[in-house]
Amino acid sequence: MKAVEVTGLTVALDDGSVIVDDVSFGLESGQVMGLVGESGSGKSTVALALLGFAKAGANITGGKVVVGGVDLLALSPNELREARKKLIGFVPQDPATALNPALTIRAQLTEGMLGEKKENLPRIREVLETVGLPSDNAFLRRHPQELSGGQQQRVAIAMALGKKPELIVFDEPTTGLDVSTQARVLEMVAGLCADNGMASVFVSHDLAVVGTVGDLVTVMYAGQVLETGSREEVLLSAAHPYSIALLESVPSTRQRLPLVSIPGRAPAAGAKFDGCVFADRCAFVEDRCRDSAPPLVATSTGSSARCLRVEHVLQNQRCLVKEPLPRVESREEDSGSVLSVRNLNASYGRTQVLFDVSFNVAPGETLGVVGESGSGKTTMSRCLIGLHEDQSGIFEMDGKPLPPRLRDRSKEVKQQLQYVFQNPYGSLNPRETIANAVVVPLKHFYGERGKAARDKAKEALERVEIPWRLADRYPAELSGGQRQRVAIARALVCNPSLLICDEITSALDVSVQASVVELLRTLQNDGLSMIFITHNLAVVRSIGDRVIVLSQGRVVESGEVEAVLTAPQHPYTRGLLADTLEVDRSDAETSDLPG
Amino acid sequence: MATETMTEKALEAAPPPSRSRRAALAWPIARRALTGVVTLWCISVIVFVATQAMPGDVAHIILGPGASSEQVAQLNQNLGLDQPLLSQYLDWLGNVLTGNMGDSIVSGQPVSELLSERIFNSATLTVIAMVFIIPLSLVIGLLAAVFRDKLLDRAYLGTSLIVTATPDFVIGSLVIALFGTVVFKVLPPVSLIPPGDAPWEHPRQLVMPLAVMVLVGVTYLSRLVRVSFIDVLESEYVQLAIIKGLSMRRILFLHALPNALAPSIPAASIMAAYTIAGSVVIEYLFAYPGIGSALVDAVAGHDLPMVQAIIMLMAAAFFCFNQLADLLGTLNKSR
Ligand SMILES: Nc1ncnc2c1ncn2[C@@H]1O[C@H](COP(=O)(O)OP(=O)(O)OP(=O)(O)O)[C@@H](O)[C@H]1O
Ligand code: SF4
Ligand SMILES: [Mg+2]
Numbered sequence: 001m002k003a004v005e006v007t008g009l010t011v012a013l014d015d016g017s018v019i020v021d022d023v024s025f026g027l028e029s030g031q032v033m034g035l036v037g038e039s040g041s042g043k044s045t046v047a048l049a050l051l052g053f054a055k056a057g058a059n060i061t062g063g064k065v066v067v068g069g070v071d072l073l074a075l076s077p078n079e080l081r082e083a084r085k086k087l088i089g090f091v092p093q094d095p096a097t098a099l100n101p102a103l104t105i106r107a108q109l110t111e112g113m114l115g116e117k118k119e120n121l122p123r124i125r126e127v128l129e130t131v132g133l134p135s136d137n138a139f140l141r142r143h144p145q146e147l148s149g150g151q152q153q154r155v156a157i158a159m160a161l162g163k164k165p166e167l168i169v170f171d172e173p174t175t176g177l178d179v180s181t182q183a184r185v186l187e188m189v190a191g192l193c194a195d196n197g198m199a200s201v202f203v204s205h206d207l208a209v210v211g212t213v214g215d216l217v218t219v220m221y222a223g224q225v226l227e228t229g230s231r232e233e234v235l236l237s238a239a240h241p242y243s244i245a246l247l248e249s250v251p252s253t254r255q256r257l258p259l260v261s262i263p264g265r266a267p268a269a270g271a272k273f274d275g276c277v278f279a280d281r282c283a284f285v286e287d288r289c290r291d292s293a294p295p296l297v298a299t300s301t302g303s304s305a306r307c308l309r310v311e312h313v314l315q316n317q318r319c320l321v322k323e324p325l326p327r328v329e330s331r332e333e334d335s336g337s338v339l340s341v342r343n344l345n346a347s348y349g350r351t352q353v354l355f356d357v358s359f360n361v362a363p364g365e366t367l368g369v370v371g372e373s374g375s376g377k378t379t380m381s382r383c384l385i386g387l388h389e390d391q392s393g394i395f396e397m398d399g400k401p402l403p404p405r406l407r408d409r410s411k412e413v414k415q416q417l418q419y420v421f422q423n424p425y426g427s428l429n430p431r432e433t434i435a436n437a438v439v440v441p442l443k444h445f446y447g448e449r450g451k452a453a454r455d456k457a458k459e460a461l462e463r464v465e466i467p468w469r470l471a472d473r474y475p476a477e478l479s480g481g482q483r484q485r486v487a488i489a490r491a492l493v494c495n496p497s498l499l500i501c502d503e504i505t506s507a508l509d510v511s512v513q514a515s516v517v518e519l520l521r522t523l524q525n526d527g528l529s530m531i532f533i534t535h536n537l538a539v540v541r542s543i544g545d546r547v548i549v550l551s552q553g554r555v556v557e558s559g560e561v562e563a564v565l566t567a568p569q570h571p572y573t574r575g576l577l578a579d580t581l582e583v584d585r586s587d588a589e590t591s592d593l594p595g
Numbered sequence: 596m597a598t599e600t601m602t603e604k605a606l607e608a609a610p611p612p613s614r615s616r617r618a619a620l621a622w623p624i625a626r627r628a629l630t631g632v633v634t635l636w637c638i639s640v641i642v643f644v645a646t647q648a649m650p651g652d653v654a655h656i657i658l659g660p661g662a663s664s665e666q667v668a669q670l671n672q673n674l675g676l677d678q679p680l681l682s683q684y685l686d687w688l689g690n691v692l693t694g695n696m697g698d699s700i701v702s703g704q705p706v707s708e709l710l711s712e713r714i715f716n717s718a719t720l721t722v723i724a725m726v727f728i729i730p731l732s733l734v735i736g737l738l739a740a741v742f743r744d745k746l747l748d749r750a751y752l753g754t755s756l757i758v759t760a761t762p763d764f765v766i767g768s769l770v771i772a773l774f775g776t777v778v779f780k781v782l783p784p785v786s787l788i789p790p791g792d793a794p795w796e797h798p799r800q801l802v803m804p805l806a807v808m809v810l811v812g813v814t815y816l817s818r819l820v821r822v823s824f825i826d827v828l829e830s831e832y833v834q835l836a837i838i839k840g841l842s843m844r845r846i847l848f849l850h851a852l853p854n855a856l857a858p859s860i861p862a863a864s865i866m867a868a869y870t871i872a873g874s875v876v877i878e879y880l881f882a883y884p885g886i887g888s889a890l891v892d893a894v895a896g897h898d899l900p901m902v903q904a905i906i907m908l909m910a911a912a913f914f915c916f917n918q919l920a921d922l923l924g925t926l927n928k929s930r
Binding site: 048051053055056081082083084085086090092094097098099100101102103107111112159 | 829830831832834835836837838839840841842845849850853854857
């Protein structure tokens, strides 16, 4: 008997729209299944439904979830409560909000356990040590807000492990962690499940993460399972067009590959389909795909896929294999620089966060700035923009001195130096149409208005592939990727000589990230200089010419992207690179991943 | 994400909580004390000017219509009313600051003596009212949140909206009509407490004013409690507690209550401030001998020192509770 057997699980909203449609899978004890999909595909809903739980507004309308021989969905409320207590552990998406701020760690760790208080405490100490946390009384007396993000995450994991459940469900437990903590947590999860013989379901939007921990991988889209199989089957020889497309859009730290985005956007919650849910975005679509919903069928690679043409796809997908992009020629040094920064120091009050940061950006060059959260990346971009008061350093733009404060900068300089932020909501006014958002800087910098301005705005929006018919919409009506494009268009109409992009893809799904990165690549080919700030080494690999690595406010390494990411010199860069997970690819050299 | 971890790092770098919290507390308290002094000073100016501008000449009123103009001038001189306004104000302020509130014009007794019993009576009424309001609001707010959008919750919301929209005066009159006079006549319609007696020696007199205060207070406060409970019940940590298979009792009282309570405490403090302001109407309506009714009498009798003293007192009390609410709120957030 399998440890976990899910059949026909279906979840619908109160209005009847289905958000999880007929999900089935089975797990042996000790096995980890990675559940991957883009935002809104229904991963968290499945994760919660495995505990017989649905959020307010949603209901489990059908199916079976059998854990340890018990069908959870057939139990009375009281029995279900007991079963949750005994059989299943859950690790939430965001421990910062999921741990109770009013209770001590100790209370929250022991309360779900079955046995006597006296036996539980030693058990808890043992588990805390397993997850690499202190287990003394002083630690147990702390409240969640007195722990760091990584510690909170471990406490949440310890909480689920403490009762030795049959099944552990992890809902994106590493999203908020930096790469090195993530690598450690993942290694721990894989080890714990294997050692204790627990089955586990590991939800993530990150293919590399799922590929690292999962023995099995299930790909979800629009509430349906599109492909499921072993890790090798799904990641190395993907059969479903969506799995293939998803893999194509993931950047790699090893090669400068073009990224292929998926056309169109993911369907809204509860959208109705007669045929294949992926038909509108699929490169292999035929008329019959839209007629009837494809069943999940076994493929020749061993996985199961929900696609009518899966064998055809498998034979023809080779044409999609990408050639690495040509190496970027190093640009001439003596052609001057668009921006040069010397000895930039910045602090918040008494704590200094940037120490003697210096770099140049040559014309047409893209400078990648990488570092973990807290390394000072955002402070640096704020300094460049002139928003940070507490700074000292020498800036030069096109050879002319650049005042450090925004208010001292001339209009012309402001127009030349444009920026795009991580969260486009911050820079786009929610009560202003996107056409307006693009027209405003035109008015400000060039005094253009009326028809001429609208024509220019149209041109800029088309350059970022936003069709003009969307021009009268408001930011809230656009997807995250579209909003980022509008923010880029708004910077572009100013005709800047340097564009600063601060983490502009980190809130986006991989397929959307791919489209934004490819958009930036076209701008790069047009000769725009950019500073691209990110924590994601793979994105830098796919777009950067040169890179500087920031650690604790200092530049620890800088150079050509090729050189730095192929043969990093500084231990920090090496560690960062080693901890960055990669999706194994059939065309990439053998990997050295843990797990 | 980036900013989140940045603040996290900043927190880690911060000095141990006990010391920093004490230091963090000192400044808000000092700042509040300072604004308190400035605010009260502004109020003193307003009160002084406003009472001077009250219609009618004090001396005339005291001496009656038959007084000669010499008598009036004499009295004005005795009372210091012939001085320029500014020096009158400075005199008065100086006296107030040294604890001398002046003498009542009507009875000639020191204001502080006249008011001490009234203050005691009002405080008693307010404290007893709060003793009922806080636990009742908690229970009712909790029940409404648990049965959110069910019939019980809707009925409660409807009633409380009606009560809040009705002026205290109208509610009070209805209560008097219902229980004090026309319909049932089970309780005394006025709450006269003989001078020298403590209010609780006359429990029957207290029932109706208390009932009105509690009704108004509970409908207001319990709605706030309901909202904060709903927030908490929808939080991720309550969801996680359900998923862990904990009992409903444990979830409600251990996981939800402390977190829902925190935002309700400043609300309760604001509630106390409003109860002080609202007491004027209620005390007057029930003829309860507190400072609220004393104010009404003093205004009617043109007793300027009394009016000034009472308004300053009420303003100070109102201000204190408001600031307390604010302080509790910030404390809460910094936690
Ligand atoms: N209680 C609810 N009421 C209304 N809509 C809901 C509810 N729960 C989920 N949905 C919708 O169902 C879809 C699936 O949501 P779910 O949270 O499972 O996605 P997810 O894959 O976990 O996404 P993410 O990666 O962003 O966490 C979404 O479109 C969401 O808006
Ligand atoms: S069924 Fe058709 S549309 Fe759907 S994934 Fe397969 S080929 Fe594409
Ligand atoms: Mg989710």
